[in-house]
Amino acid sequence: MRKTIWILGDQLGPHNAALDGARKKDDVLFLVESGRKLRKLKYHQQRLVLLLSAQRHYAEEMRKAGWTVDYHALGPGVTWATALAAHVKKHRTERVLLTAPNNYDEQQAAMKLAGKFPLEILPTRQFLVPREEFLAWAEGKKSLVMETHYRRVRTEFGFLMQPDGHPVGGRWNFDEENRKTFRDWVKAGHPSAEVRREKPDRITREVMTLVAAEFADHPGKAADFWLPVDRAGALRWLDEFIATRLAGFGPWEDLMVEGDELLFHSVISPLINLGLLAPRECIERAIAAYDKKKAPLPSVEGFVRQIAGWREFINGVYWLKMPDYEKVNGLEAERALPDFFYTGETEMNCLHQCIRQVSATGFNHHIQRLMVLGNFLLLTGVRPPEALRWYLEMYVDAHDWVMAANVLGMVLHADGGFMATKPYAAGSGYISRMSNYCAGCRYQPEVKTGPEACPFNYLYWDFYARHEKRFARNPRVGMALKTLAKKSPAERKAIADSAREFLRGLEKSPQRTQKGG
Ligand SMILES: Cc1cc2nc3c(=O)[nH]c(=O)nc-3n(C[C@H](O)[C@H](O)[C@H](O)COP(=O)(O)OP(=O)(O)OC[C@H]3O[C@@H](n4cnc5c(N)ncnc54)[C@H](O)[C@@H]3O)c2cc1C
Ligand code: SF4
Numbered sequence: 001m002r003k004t005i006w007i008l009g010d011q012l013g014p015h016n017a018a019l020d021g022a023r024k025k026d027d028v029l030f031l032v033e034s035g036r037k038l039r040k041l042k043y044h045q046q047r048l049v050l051l052l053s054a055q056r057h058y059a060e061e062m063r064k065a066g067w068t069v070d071y072h073a074l075g076p077g078v079t080w081a082t083a084l085a086a087h088v089k090k091h092r093t094e095r096v097l098l099t100a101p102n103n104y105d106e107q108q109a110a111m112k113l114a115g116k117f118p119l120e121i122l123p124t125r126q127f128l129v130p131r132e133e134f135l136a137w138a139e140g141k142k143s144l145v146m147e148t149h150y151r152r153v154r155t156e157f158g159f160l161m162q163p164d165g166h167p168v169g170g171r172w173n174f175d176e177e178n179r180k181t182f183r184d185w186v187k188a189g190h191p192s193a194e195v196r197r198e199k200p201d202r203i204t205r206e207v208m209t210l211v212a213a214e215f216a217d218h219p220g221k222a223a224d225f226w227l228p229v230d231r232a233g234a235l236r237w238l239d240e241f242i243a244t245r246l247a248g249f250g251p252w253e254d255l256m257v258e259g260d261e262l263l264f265h266s267v268i269s270p271l272i273n274l275g276l277l278a279p280r281e282c283i284e285r286a287i288a289a290y291d292k293k294k295a296p297l298p299s300v301e302g303f304v305r306q307i308a309g310w311r312e313f314i315n316g317v318y319w320l321k322m323p324d325y326e327k328v329n330g331l332e333a334e335r336a337l338p339d340f341f342y343t344g345e346t347e348m349n350c351l352h353q354c355i356r357q358v359s360a361t362g363f364n365h366h367i368q369r370l371m372v373l374g375n376f377l378l379l380t381g382v383r384p385p386e387a388l389r390w391y392l393e394m395y396v397d398a399h400d401w402v403m404a405a406n407v408l409g410m411v412l413h414a415d416g417g418f419m420a421t422k423p424y425a426a427g428s429g430y431i432s433r434m435s436n437y438c439a440g441c442r443y444q445p446e447v448k449t450g451p452e453a454c455p456f457n458y459l460y461w462d463f464y465a466r467h468e469k470r471f472a473r474n475p476r477v478g479m480a481l482k483t484l485a486k487k488s489p490a491e492r493k494a495i496a497d498s499a500r501e502f503l504r505g506l507e508k509s510p511q512r513t514q515k516g517g
Contacts, residue, residue, distance in 0.1 A: 003027045004070075004091065006084075006098040006119075008106070009037075009051050010399060012058040013231065013275035017122045018097040024066045028091050031059055032083040033074040037106075041389060044220040045211050046362040047396045050227055053200075053207040054274050057230040060203065074214075080109060084117055093118070100124045100131075102273075102315075103400040104322040127315050128153055128279055128308060134316030143418050144317065147172070150309030159283055159304055160290075160297075173305075174298035178250040181433045185255055193245045195262045197226040198237075204229055219342060219394060220362055227270055227396065234268075234276035241266040242289050250299030254367045256350075256435035261357050265365045266303070269397035272311075279307050317405040317419050325404050326388070330416040331467065333381035338506050341373075341390050348455060349441035350431050351376060362396035367434065369395075374411035375426055379459040380503065381466075384414045422476035425463055428454035449494040455502050462499035465492065 072083035160168040211222040248264035290300040340346040344355040354368045409419035428445035432438040438445045447453040471477040
């Protein structure tokens with residue numbers, strides 16, 4: 001019996017469960033470029049180039065490998081439903097196999113189609129931990145701790161584990177060795193490593209032209225696209241990271257340098273999220289580098305933690321909490337997203353630099369997303385759906401499953417602390433220690449209130465003053481609340497006045513409406 005293997009645009013790897021047992025001479029691969037999906041929001045042009053070019057490369061590779069490929073390109077009226085109906089009719093398919101979509105809305109849409117077509121949905125292998133296993137582990141817990149989950153995953157897979165069941169090096173965590181400051185970086189002689197840009201081939205160039213024309217009013221420039229788009233390119237990209245940057249990953253993981261934005265980061269998220277890389281192979285190649293003494297343990301453990309720990313945890317929380325997760329607003333945040341998140345026009349240099357970078361490349365590393373941009377959104381109380389939408393639109397690696405818990409849980413603390421026991425709130429101290437942004441800023445990081453003060457300083461205390469009651473019973477916030485309580489009435493007034501003045505200025509600045517892209 002002839003089968004159809006339906007491959008979604010973020011399932012482009014050789015590890016796709018729907019391909020198990022498929023036969024080139026009998027079966028057909030089916031792929032769709034869904035306009036509805038690509039136009040759901042005003043996505044960064046480089047994200048669209050990545051999605052379309054990767055999918056077209058996959059189809060071409062499979063054709064060359066001898067598969068029959070039924071490819072439905074972007075066009076008026078092309079949706080999953082219309083393309084599948086045309087496909088089933090043309091190929092007289094009796095069975096369609098699809099690996100479970102990674103995003104909730106797509107899973108719902110696929111289930112709906114399963115009522116009309118002979119569609120079978122298989123469990124995904126794009127994560128180390130199956131969805132049901134995470135749900136069983138999380139069942140009944142009031143809050144979840146990433147570290148506990150991470151240790152379970154490491155033990156189960158034997159990643160960096162000794163035969164006696166203890167972690168290699170005797171510790172689970174090397175934070176003390178990692179996360180060095182900007183001053184440490186200067187003292188070390190500005191260590192740096194080049195991240196080579198990929199040269200676009202014919203298919204990518206065609207897609208760049210298409211995106212520039214069809215999505216002209218979207219952020220970013222398609223012409224500046226810089227990432228790999230196929231399996232071979234993704235493996236080269238990963239190996240280059242392991243050979244040239246993994247050793248420096250740990251110590252400089254949290255650093256932010258104006259003019260050297262990527263530092264030692266892997267930038268594999270856009271690729272791993274499309275299935276071009278499997279989480280396990282990324283981890284195993286990094287561990288192999290440690291075994292060959294090419295990278296130190298703190299760097300390798302730090303990298304393994306990101307994938308086996310954070311990535312798995314974020315995905316698990318998403319499937320545990322959807323569909324209600326996208327509606328959370330635990331801190332009752334009601335401010336509109338300032339328009340400068342799209343233009344970069346702000347005098348706060350740290351924000352300006354991160355927004356400039358993401359507009360140009362579709363990428364910021366984790367600390368820029370969390371401790372600069374996220375910190376601002378949290379402290380000023382921007383409405384969760386608007387913050388979420390911005391992140392989804394601007395990043396090349398953005399997908400619903402990965403953004404929800406990162407933005408709503410980690411950044412905005414909007415889920416009542418379910419996945420982060422305390423808000424990631426910080427004054428200027430963190431940014432000035434970890435970056436050189438403050439040197440080029442019109443504000444003074446050491447000034448606490450008034451027009452010259454860094455806004456993060458008074459916004460931080462204003463945030464805790466606004467939420468004093470809410471966090472009163474949270475022991476992890478105890479120190480901040482005690483310090484706040486010790487402030488004199490005059491200090492508290494100065495904080496409140498500065499914050500009010502700043503927030504009033506934000507309200508006067510242009511703001512984006514919530515209309516679709
Ligand atoms: C507000 C916010 C939004 C984010 N949005 C995304 C997103 O849309 N897509 C995305 O893949 N990651 C997202 N992240 C997580 C993380 O910032 C990126 O995965 C990372 O910066 C990608 O760069 P890298 O590949 O160089 O990562 P590295 O620092 O080299 O880490 C290696 C890999 O670990 C995984 N990883 C690490 N942290 C996380 C995390 N918190 N959640 C999921 N995976 C993680 C990624 O696959 C990443 O490629 C977000 C984090 C925050 C705080
Ligand atoms: S002074 Fe404040 S606003 Fe300016 S770069 Fe430093 S942290 Fe950012």
